[in-house]
Amino acid sequence: MPPYALTPRNIQIRDNFDAIAPKYDLTNRVISFGIDLHWRRVAIRQLRDVKPDGAVLDLACGTCDMALEVLRQQPAARLVGADLSRAMLGLARKKLAAGAAPVTLVNAPAEALPFRDASFDAVTIAFGIRNVPDFLAGLKEMLRVLRRGGRACILEFSTPPSRLWWKVYNYYFFKILPRIGGLITGREAAYRYLTDSVALFPDAGEFKAAMEEAGFAGVSCLTMNGGIVCVHTGVRP
Numbered sequence: 001m002p003p004y005a006l007t008p009r010n011i012q013i014r015d016n017f018d019a020i021a022p023k024y025d026l027t028n029r030v031i032s033f034g035i036d037l038h039w040r041r042v043a044i045r046q047l048r049d050v051k052p053d054g055a056v057l058d059l060a061c062g063t064c065d066m067a068l069e070v071l072r073q074q075p076a077a078r079l080v081g082a083d084l085s086r087a088m089l090g091l092a093r094k095k096l097a098a099g100a101a102p103v104t105l106v107n108a109p110a111e112a113l114p115f116r117d118a119s120f121d122a123v124t125i126a127f128g129i130r131n132v133p134d135f136l137a138g139l140k141e142m143l144r145v146l147r148r149g150g151r152a153c154i155l156e157f158s159t160p161p162s163r164l165w166w167k168v169y170n171y172y173f174f175k176i177l178p179r180i181g182g183l184i185t186g187r188e189a190a191y192r193y194l195t196d197s198v199a200l201f202p203d204a205g206e207f208k209a210a211m212e213e214a215g216f217a218g219v220s221c222l223t224m225n226g227g228i229v230c231v232h233t234g235v236r237p
């Protein structure tokens with residue numbers, strides 16, 4: 001595959017994460033009231049049919065909260081984490097060293113993964129796919145690196161179907177969350193980008209169609225907290 005040239009959007013998003021990286025974990029805990037840990041736990045439970053010592057790629061791994069949850073639930077799994085932001089990977093490296101967690105980290109874009117076809121039993125990505133501007137290319141790469149029967153598990157924000165809940169959630173998400181993010185990190189604009197990227201992301205039905213277009217089979221979606229977040233899963237046929 002020819003080397004992938006980062007687009008201006010990729011660079012802007014990467015720089016955003018580089019800037020908020022030092023306070024990323026703390027901000028996540030505060031703005032989600034700690035529920036983000038539960039969301040990742042439920043997402044990884046969807047991988048229970050993956051063999052215990054399977055090879056798992058955590059894409060857009062950030063500070064590795066998702067990869068660490070995989071190891072909590074499947075201690076024999078062989079983990080690789082990939083991310084575009086070197087600052088996020090730097091923090092991940094420190095966390096992994098502190099817990100002596102065996103995760104190989106790679107600085108790579110989701111749009112062009114430096115792995116051979118069919119090299120993983122599962123691919124996970126938490127709150128990452130909406131940051132991949134060409135997310136269909138990202139889904140196709142996930143499919144390519146999965147073995148036949150391998151499972152993708154995609155945790156992402158979504159649009160709650162209840163109009164009332166949607167209004168409450170939107171108020172918090174757009175009016176309050178960026179301010180809290182700004183107070184903690186000093187980078188309110190970066191948190192405005194994060195909330196805007198959720199607004200632009202397809203709803204569960206549209207995302208299911210995108211996964212099928214990328215080639216996934218058995219696509220399904222588990223919603224949590226009234227549809228604020230979804231775990232999308234699909235299998236490489």
Ligand SMILES: C[S@@+](CC[C@H](N)C(=O)[O-])C[C@H]1O[C@@H](n2cnc3c(N)ncnc32)[C@H](O)[C@@H]1O
Binds near residue numbers: 128131
């Ligand atoms: C919201 S964070 C999620 C991090 C982590 N998965 C978690 O659950 O906390 C999104 C991550 O996606 C990464 N990212 C953004 N665009 C990417 C791309 N095109 N390829 C790979 N990683 C990307 C960012 O650097 C950031 O670490």
